[in-house]
Amino acid sequence: MNYEELKAYLLAKPFATLDFPFGDDVSVFKVKNKMFALVGTRNNVMMINLKCDPDEAAALCDIYSAITPGYHMDKKHWISLYFDGSVADSETMRLIDNSFNLVISKLSKKEQLSIRLLNHVT
Template structure:
């Protein structure tokens, strides 16, 4: 997946919004004001930072050379994924789904319930 495909996939998530709180060179994707993906470049290489369950984060880092501890993020809960074409599209989409679902789970009960009434559960919690 290239940056345009990652951006499109993130924005297709229910209620996802794009923001630029860190400047124009870092696209931040949020649900209810909470970040689930950050798209930028590091040393000229496109990257995406994604939230991840700690156990899964370490497993993904072992499986894929393009998955590294979160750059400028909590390295226990975030991975940086190099968009170098080495990770299959379906796996990268699953990682985005997982990040989105983790952030969604952390929202207040009231916000979660509102979203759960509006959208099918599989579109919200596909990554869990």
């Protein structure tokens, strides 16, 4: 998955916006003004930070060398996925969906409903 494909997938989420609060080389994707993904590069490899359940995060870090605790993030609740070709695009999309759902689960019930109705998220 290249940056343009990744960006298109992230922005296809309901109410998703793109912001650059850390400079032009770090893309921050938000839903209702809450970050659910951050895309940048580290050691010349594209990476994405995603919110993740702590138990799943630990398991993912054990399974994939390309997934680590979140770089410059709360390492309990965020992971970094490096695009080195070892993680399938389908798994990357699943993790993005999970991050999006975790973030919207913390919004008000009214905001959650507006997103779920638009996205058919359950």
